Amino acid sequence: MDYFVGDVLWVDGDTYEVVGKISYRNTADGKMWTEYRLFQVGSGREKWLSVDTTYDEYSISEVVGYANMAGYHQVDTGKEVVARAWGRVDVETGDSAYFTEYEDDTEEKIISVEIWDDGEEKSVGYYLDREEFYVMSHASENTSGYQANNSQSMVRKAILILAFIAFSSMFSILPAVIGLFTGNSKLSIEKWIRSNSEFRYVTTITGADSQKAQVYTTDNTIEDTSKNIIYALDGNVESVQQNTEDGDDSVAILTSKEYCLIYTSEYDETMVQVSSRKYVYGSDQTPYRSNRHTYRYYRRYYYTNGYDKDSRSFGSSKSTFTNFGDTRVDTNYGDSLSSYSDTVRQESIGARVAAGGGTSYGK
Numbered sequence: 001m002d003y004f005v006g007d008v009l010w011v012d013g014d015t016y017e018v019v020g021k022i023s024y025r026n027t028a029d030g031k032m033w034t035e036y037r038l039f040q041v042g043s044g045r046e047k048w049l050s051v052d053t054t055y056d057e058y059s060i061s062e063v064v065g066y067a068n069m070a071g072y073h074q075v076d077t078g079k080e081v082v083a084r085a086w087g088r089v090d091v092e093t094g095d096s097a098y099f100t101e102y103e104d105d106t107e108e109k110i111i112s113v114e115i116w117d118d119g120e121e122k123s124v125g126y127y128l129d130r131e132e133f134y135v136m137s138h139a140s141e142n143t144s145g146y147q148a149n150n151s152q153s154m155v156r157k158a159i160l161i162l163a164f165i166a167f168s169s170m171f172s173i174l175p176a177v178i179g180l181f182t183g184n185s186k187l188s189i190e191k192w193i194r195s196n197s198e199f200r201y202v203t204t205i206t207g208a209d210s211q212k213a214q215v216y217t218t219d220n221t222i223e224d225t226s227k228n229i230i231y232a233l234d235g236n237v238e239s240v241q242q243n244t245e246d247g248d249d250s251v252a253i254l255t256s257k258e259y260c261l262i263y264t265s266e267y268d269e270t271m272v273q274v275s276s277r278k279y280v281y282g283s284d285q286t287p288y289r290s291n292r293h294t295y296r297y298y299r300r301y302y303y304t305n306g307y308d309k310d311s312r313s314f315g316s317s318k319s320t321f322t323n324f325g326d327t328r329v330d331t332n333y334g335d336s337l338s339s340y341s342d343t344v345r346q347e348s349i350g351a352r353v354a355a356g357g358g359t360s361y362g363k
Contacts, residue, residue: 005087006139020087061125065228072102119187207283213275235345
């Protein structure tokens with residue numbers, strides 16, 4: 001069986017469109033399997049359908065920020081390599097990751113952990129019987145024409161990449177080129193949120209120098225949302241702290257490149273605003289639908305923990321903090337989220353060491 005970008009599938013009672021597809025190879029035995037990125041028709045909720053015909057194993061899952069491992073046991077581990085990719089996926093041919101899979105005691109539910117160069121990704125799901133999914137209509141029967149356009153785009157992209165590598169090799173910089181396409185940067189908060197079905201896009205705010213802040217909402221609490229983001233980042237944050245003043249419980253997270261604020265809107269919604277640090281350095285817009293206490297903490301926290309460093313990097317750009325007249329935020333050494341970030345970081349370091357060199361018998 002094989003599906004294509006643009007196909008519409010019926011999976012366990014729901015209808016999905018295939019928007020991406022990845023073919024993986026297990027380095028231990030050379031066996032192949034395919035994972036399809038699905039968007040649920042109507043809701044747009046993202047799922048992944050895994051099809052392994054070699055071992056007659058099928059499952060559906062979704063990416064999460066946190067997975068409760070209680071009651072699960074390890075059943076497989078190894079290294080996977082992307083043999084080919086199609087459609088809207090964030091990998092390229094040759095990318096690789098270490099994976100570990102877990103099952104619950106019923107051997108029906110699964111948790112998958114993948115460790116990529118740019119971070120760790122967790123998925124939760126369950127096994128399917130072969131008759132629980134099938135194609136309803138093929139891409140050629142749909143009106144979007146996405147598959148044909150995407151195939152042409154992939155061919156053009158492959159030609160450009162090969163040409164660039166050939167040219168670069170003449171100057172002995174092939175390792176740098178390979179690094180460019182495999183990716184060594186830390187996970188982006190905005191990129192992770194954008195790909196997570198628990199978040200819904202709200203709006204974009206444009207600041208100075210065309211810098212933008214993206215705003216999302218979620219049904220989760222501020223604490224759970226903050227922990228999910230921290231967990232997705234493997235705890236790789238420069239600083240994180242929750243406000244304890246003025247009855248405001250906003251959480252500020254700074255990474256080397258981004259500034260994220262998790263807060264309650266004027267309509268009691270959990271909101272997430274994420275931007276580059278340069279956006280907040282040069283802009284003084286109020287976070288979307290926030291109150292004055294949230295806005296004040298948003299500004300004070302960045303001024304306390306990010307401005308001095310960024311002023312050396314963005315010194316040539318005009319900053320709204322040049323004559324900042326408010327107080328700095330005191331460091332709360334008992335902040336639970338900061339402690340959580342430290343714990344996640346240490347656990348991630350241990351997981352990365354333990355993940356190397358595993359043997360797999362088929363994902």
